[in-house]
Amino acid sequence: MAGAPGTRSAGHGSSIMADAANRRADEEPAMTSEPTRPTGPAAPIVTAHQHQLEAELTDAVLASFGPTPDPRLKHLMEALVRHPHAFITEVRLSEREWQRAVDFLTAAGHITTDRRQEFVLLSDVLGASTQVINVNHEASANATEATVTGPFFTEASPEVPIGGDIAGQAKGQPCWVEGTVTGTEGNAVPGARIEVWQADADGLYDVQYAGQRVSGRAHLFADARGQYAFWALTPTPYSIPQDGPVGSLLQRTGRSPMRASHLHFRVTAPGMRTLVTHIFVEGDDLLDSDAVFGVKRSLVRPFRQQPPGTPTPDGREVAGHTWCRARFDIVLQPAAS
């Protein structure tokens, strides 16, 4: 939305919404010309007659979706009428603000490509993506928690063997990541497919570079005992893209564009529910102010810095580098029957 300062003042509009919700189209309209004034300073005057007109329009739009054949789609569309109408009438959205919203969505659409997804970013910074995750991944006894996919996942990634390196051209400190994939009963999930992707030390994913670079991104398969390991880069904090409308929105609202340091995982296995998550870096200052509300405490892991000269697990030479290591044991839920 990123609207300019509106030309209208508007206060807390909840009494408008409550009025509208309590009124039914088949009730006697309240035709009094006595205006009601929502609470809050400098709130707009909205008459009962005006409330009635606005509620009647909402009802007419709801009725237009009556013929929808699919009941779930009908339910969704009715909610997609009620909530935007409640928003518009509650905030008394100005025509200029509406135009700004149209311009914002247009700009988001035009900057979106196969390698840049501004609508996902918008959903992320509004916490909508995380809320969808919450709704679909209710807390389970011991399964690994899900978090947002983010805008940088791509279907195509190179395969690496267990112990392989996902970094490619991406620069950063080498980081050994290892763990197991099990079910909630502790049973190994042999051959689980593990997709991993991350930003480099400059804070950029491969898809943010010109060209068709693929780096900091790979998939591998857990072994017969569900064990896996790979070399990645120690995650570092980075800014979400600031050159589009979502970046402008964060600037205008005084919000930080920084994401807490993290490494993305997507884990799939036959008969198991797909898990999309991150691990975060213990001690990161940004854990409490992640721009996309993706941090869950259960996903924070120690990334242990190794003293110079410490041998690597697989004997790899990291001359000129220090390295770190992290462990992430992944617990998948069974797929819904």
Added chain:
Amino acid sequence: MAGAPGTRSAGHGSSIMADAANRRADEEPAMTSEPTRPTGPAAPIVTAHQHQLEAELTDAVLASFGPTPDPRLKHLMEALVRHPHAFITEVRLSEREWQRAVDFLTAAGHITTDRRQEFVLLSDVLGASTQVINVNHEASANATEATVTGPFFTEASPEVPIGGDIAGQAKGQPCWVEGTVTGTEGNAVPGARIEVWQADADGLYDVQYAGQRVSGRAHLFADARGQYAFWALTPTPYSIPQDGPVGSLLQRTGRSPMRASHLHFRVTAPGMRTLVTHIFVEGDDLLDSDAVFGVKRSLVRPFRQQPPGTPTPDGREVAGHTWCRARFDIVLQPAAS
């Protein structure tokens, strides 16, 4: 949003929303593991603990907009958090449905150009555009009512003199339109600028043709007494564009894409509030099912068919055509001080 049949069932979720609304983050969380079940058939089970987690996320996102310097923008953004979160938690939006929404918005963005505005069309078919008009143009004693701008307005249009023809290459029955522009006190508004645009008899606006056609679109200026007249085309019903995601949405929901016959006006004058409106054709079968909810009774006008051979007001020859005439007296409100 134009989602496929969801894999989740969901019932009426208002009890979820009411719970969330009534709960404050600083209250003792209800940690009972006894699930509450929203009313409705086959509704998802949502535990009190789950409600709490979802409400806490919404509160965290609201808090993130706390630093917004502009109070109006802060108010808008808070509402743009609360309403989408209420939507997601109420309908228990699935991840697949969320992805469909992202795909829908992406498709809308990619089909939108300088001459095609799918986001306006989306706002129109959800009744959001008309609701914004309602909110900003509360009923006035005798001023002409506003209605939606629609996606086909363009800033650039040729000027025609009073009595000129706006049709250009657009085909259809000639229609003489005349009227006056006055203020609410009956005072003439001399020199008011009147923009007019319309679809042709094939149901298409100029911008829907390939190339840079400009037709069925012009502006003129009222005379010193506020009077105006022009030749246009008798409005005919047409379908809104069906080749984009909004057209697909209407198909999937069993809604008609037809707009009631109309002629668009945008009237501006110094010191007066800009009026964007249509006139509709009395007797049109589509007045009650307009795809964008734009019809207001006060804007319906007789378009009087003239018997063959009836002389035209300005002596123009319409050989081989019949013609019709309509009158539209426009009453502008003073600009807000």
